[in-house]
């Protein structure tokens with residue numbers, strides 16, 4: 424059952440394939456890999472024009488001024504309705520550049536976030552004197568007090584990992600802006616096909632392109648998007664931290680984007696089928712998927728997303744050991760961290776992403792040992808459901 428209003432415009436899918444500047448001098452329909460670190464000029468005057476930003480031109484690959492990189496960024500910006508996109512060598516590199524360029528007046532992270540993000544915010548940025556506040560989704564009423572204290576950057580993921588919590592992007596933007604603070608959304612779980620936070624008023628969007636944007640578990644990359652003036656200081660951080668994407672990965676990621684829309688449509692459809700099947704399964708106590716009518720944030724999800732995504736979490740009737748037994752008996756779902764690829768993956772949050780937390784802290788975050796997180800791939804839905812059914816029959 425599709426409960427969701429499919430508003431992918433023709434222009435969106437078309438833009439995922441065509442980039443205005445994608446033809447090169449030889450007529451290649453897609454920008455090839457410019458495996459080159461530097462670019463030649465015929466005069467110092469011409470070189471100076473590019474250095475001074477008076478003329479657009481390729482200069483030096485670490486600066487991001489390489490056609491393989493700039494054409495990728497143009498396409499990413501178009502898909503997220505952003506003025507500017509900067510591509511990085513990983514999702515964490517994109518986040519680090521964001522925090523260093525716009526988080527120096529304090530950062531508040533709302534809700535659960537990726538392990539690396541939490542570590543950067545709680546252990547490393549404070550070493551540089553950056554004040555960080557980490558609050559749970561249930562503590563959202565603390566946001567006013569924190570913003571009142573002068574914190575200027577609100578960061579959150581939506582949907583979150585692994586409980587698929589949905590944060591109201593419009594409402595948080597309105598609050599943050601009323602305090603003169605900016606909002607950055609990690610939209611990795613959705614991809615721009617399913618959610619475009621900048622259209623809802625957010626100031627920045629960050630993605631681990633390693634996940635759905637890349638989509639084949641074969642590249643590591645990140646992207647930060649937003650208005651041109653806000654991204655200007657980020658450019659220098661990326662340049663001098665040296666965290667720019669390389670031309671080969673940029674080209675591979677560009678290729679992935681051409682199939683992003685069809686991949687996401689199938690991820691959405693298959694995950695919906697699996698969520699509905701698991702909701703009926705006698706050995707499953709709870710299913711966390713924003714596309715289920717029974718999901719507490721279903722209406723909110725529908726109001727800000729264009730699709731509910733390929734990530735879902737099931738809680739089985741049984742303890743952590745029973746959940747491990749189910750995970751170990753899956754044949755098509757592969758036991759591996761990460762997400763967003765063509766192949767289906769399974770993780771047990773209590774033994775992977777949230778293993779370092781105490782059991783008490785996990786339960787404070789609504790994470791139980793009997794949860795299994797599924798990244799639904801592009802295999803036949805019937806095969807995936809049969810795989811889950813046979814694995815669940817072992818407990």
Ligand SMILES: *Cc1c(COP(=O)(O)O)cnc(C)c1O
Nearest residue numbers: 513514515537609611631633644
């Ligand atoms: C994986 C992930 C990251 C980090 O991305 P890398 O590409 O591994 O650096 C950040 N946020 C979310 C939500 C992720 O899933």
